[in-house]
Amino acid sequence: MTNTTDTAPTMKAVSQETLGEPDVLTEIVTERPEPGIGQILVAVHAAGVNPTDWKHRRFGAFLGEPPFTLGWDVSGVVEAVGLGVALFQPGDEVFGMLPYPYGAGSHAEYVTGPARAFVPKPAALSHVEAGAIPLVALTAWQALVDIAQVRPGQRVLVPAAAGGVGHVAVQIAKARGAYVIGTASAAKHDFVRSLGADEVIDYRTQDVVKEARDIDVVLDPLGGEDRLRALEVLRPGGILVSILPGGFGDVTARAAELGVRAQDMLVEHDQAGMTAIASLVESGQLRVHVSGTHPLADAAKAHAEGETGRVTGKLVLTVRP
Ligand SMILES: NC(=O)c1ccc[n+]([C@@H]2O[C@H](COP(=O)([O-])OP(=O)(O)OC[C@H]3O[C@@H](n4cnc5c(N)ncnc54)[C@H](OP(=O)(O)O)[C@@H]3O)[C@@H](O)[C@H]2O)c1
Numbered sequence: 493m494t495n496t497t498d499t500a501p502t503m504k505a506v507s508q509e510t511l512g513e514p515d516v517l518t519e520i521v522t523e524r525p526e527p528g529i530g531q532i533l534v535a536v537h538a539a540g541v542n543p544t545d546w547k548h549r550r551f552g553a554f555l556g557e558p559p560f561t562l563g564w565d566v567s568g569v570v571e572a573v574g575l576g577v578a579l580f581q582p583g584d585e586v587f588g589m590l591p592y593p594y595g596a597g598s599h600a601e602y603v604t605g606p607a608r609a610f611v612p613k614p615a616a617l618s619h620v621e622a623g624a625i626p627l628v629a630l631t632a633w634q635a636l637v638d639i640a641q642v643r644p645g646q647r648v649l650v651p652a653a654a655g656g657v658g659h660v661a662v663q664i665a666k667a668r669g670a671y672v673i674g675t676a677s678a679a680k681h682d683f684v685r686s687l688g689a690d691e692v693i694d695y696r697t698q699d700v701v702k703e704a705r706d707i708d709v710v711l712d713p714l715g716g717e718d719r720l721r722a723l724e725v726l727r728p729g730g731i732l733v734s735i736l737p738g739g740f741g742d743v744t745a746r747a748a749e750l751g752v753r754a755q756d757m758l759v760e761h762d763q764a765g766m767t768a769i770a771s772l773v774e775s776g777q778l779r780v781h782v783s784g785t786h787p788l789a790d791a792a793k794a795h796a797e798g799e800t801g802r803v804t805g806k807l808v809l810t811v812r813p
Contacts, residue, residue, distance in 0.1 A: 505600030506791040508558045511550060514792035525604045527574035532607045536811045538623030539598040540565030541794045554593035563598030564590045567613060567622035577607045586610040589626035591761045599791055601811055609761040614773050624780045624806035629769045631759040632661035635711050635733040639755055644669025646708035649725060654680040654804045659781055661711050662687040667777040673704050680804060701725055719743060726752040781805030
């Protein structure tokens, strides 16, 4: 009998042993995961970086104490499928968002996730573009469509319209036929208009509450005082959807006084949402702006850049050429 070396396949991944500054992130070699029942194993080509990545790196947030590998956005190629998966086969190009928050791990060469977190990658999208889209687009889709049910002719306010969520939210609201008002610093107004925004307010020199009136839907990415004040721009029956959940008591009370609604949310993995997003991409109604890429080994640089809070569009980690 021949002796076979029973070595499990390995992969590179970005991991951390402690919470802290970007330099806690290190590239390690670890065991490659196997797809479980209903899961696919994806060879990651590109993976977006989002504020939740640096919040988890610094504070642990929902994941608690490290070690862990962050990353929820994925674009890549199916390497293997688990028992019962009928939707995909090895070689398929897919993109999607891993279950938030506990399914993190895309800042690695391979990741597993539920098959139904993924959809086929539109051919017109590069992996870098596709890796930038899922988390921000699902957030905007779930806030504007699933919760607020934006209808044609409604007035939608998108604060931080040049950011990751904001720049896709502007386009999704326009695709629903809304009149869209974004906020951004002056240097980013042309960019926000290029996404289709009807008006842009310079939040640094203008009072958003005075400039934006009779709003049907606010997508709040700011929280705090800005969120409380944003309720004032809503017309009766309007809704504020906040993507900074928690600490919502004051908002609910003030919304009731004003006769408006307020709802907070956390993004969920969502194949129906991904299908809708892919259709918008294919019909030319949604494009992603990638402001920069970093190789996987430089994840710390991507975190440091993103954490400035000034990024236009998205940052992406490239995992395969
Ligand atoms: N609940 C959820 O599931 C969920 C999902 C996604 C994101 N989030 C949260 O939503 C927030 C936004 O995420 P993101 O990916 O869009 O962030 P991001 O891409 O880092 O946002 C950066 C943008 O925000 C703009 N900005 C910063 N402060 C602003 C202000 N006071 N008014 C207007 N614009 C401002 C900046 O433009 P200027 O340079 O012009 O200031 C920059 O372009 C984060 O806190 C994130 O954690 C939550």
